[in-house]
Amino acid sequence: MNFKERFGDRRHFLQVSTAATLMLATASNLGWRVQQAEAAELPSDTLSKPDAALKELLEGNRRFTRHQPQYPHQSQARMQELAQVQHPFATVLTCADSRVPVELLFDQGIGDIFDIRVAGNIATPETVGSIEYAVALLGTPVVMVLGHERCGAVTAAVKNEPLPGQIGSFVQAILPAVANAKGLSGDVVDNAVIANVQYQIEQLKRSPVLIERLRSGDLKIVGGRYDLDTGIVKLVT
Template identity: 65%
Template sequence: MKHSLQRRDILRLGITGALGVMVSTHDLLWQVPQAQAAEKPQPLSPDEALQKLLEGNQRFVEHQPQYPDQSAARLQEVAQAQHPFATILTCADSRVPVEILFDQGVGDIFDIRIAGNIATPEARGSIEYAVTLLGSPLLMVLGHERCGAVTAAVQNEVLLGDISTFVKAIKPAVARVKNQPGDPVENAVVANVQYQIERLKRSRLLKESLQSGKLKIVGGRYDLDTGKVSIIA
């Protein structure tokens, strides 16, 4: 009798365990299709995307952030696919975190950061991916005041290792404004944004998106003191 009880207990535990595995598996299999079936958001026009960015920046400047798209539900929503409404090429400077200064969240911005916000082939390819394959309608090249990379290019410093590569990429912009009155670094920051946009517009893929009206390219300047982003190109 004792052995029979033990056998019944083992069988009951086995069935319960199997049911538990079945339930867990069912839950998992149900959740995956749910995530995959997340509807693609209504795409924004390039102008609407720019307005959304600037409204977020205004909230940041006024210290009234909404912290959108940062919930657990948002993580599930974008787990299987991404549809960023903006692509931003900006400096790698730690003081220019674009999701924060534009008050956006997970999956909103395709963020490409490199010292001096330069359009290297790798950066350009990343942007082409975001625009062509992910459908991002807005591209912003974002420079910032007192940029160290631009300052080094203006001062024509000799730098070690590969640090000199991004300085070399900025020098053509510096040459354009070397005789311009005013602060040479500030002038070069603006000129560099404009120069990198010109380089990006040579991309056949980006040019096609521009001509079709699916893409807008703008240049911005971030003020480290106030947190405000101004459109400069």
């Protein structure tokens, strides 16, 4: 065998070896990604039930109000784990108010809460559809409609004065709740905040998708009121 033939054989060997190494590395990386995705596909058994999921929310709020947050699920590893899939254990429909940061006040992290924010925490077709998606496709076992103290949207509905642009659109969705709160003793706006949470829950319970999960016991829908002064979330009945 001459030099040219020997060199050609060696070059071919190196090319094959390099290709094989790359294939193994790619397969290994792909396998790791598949494992990560599979690990994130299902929520933990303890949070797949409505009562347990609600308990986790309230315990997180308790840590927040006691200034003992754990800041869970906020690492780079968590981001990579959920890059392809998500299974939040709770869905929260809350006001878009900047003082109501859901993940912070419940002391949760990336992928824990399916967070839907709109002024007045109203159940519009878009927000209902988003909740249906979270419940039916992502398997969220608990939905909370969260109102808050001194809500500007509810205050606007109580005053019911002309507003510029599209600002008045959410007022129309809150007016039935304001009517329900009339005649109650106490603060007019705060009564309307609670009545609005109750009213929006009634709208959610008209969804056939959510009704099916409620009847099977796989879903719980609750109301909450967030206190801006204390940070406490109290359940609304």
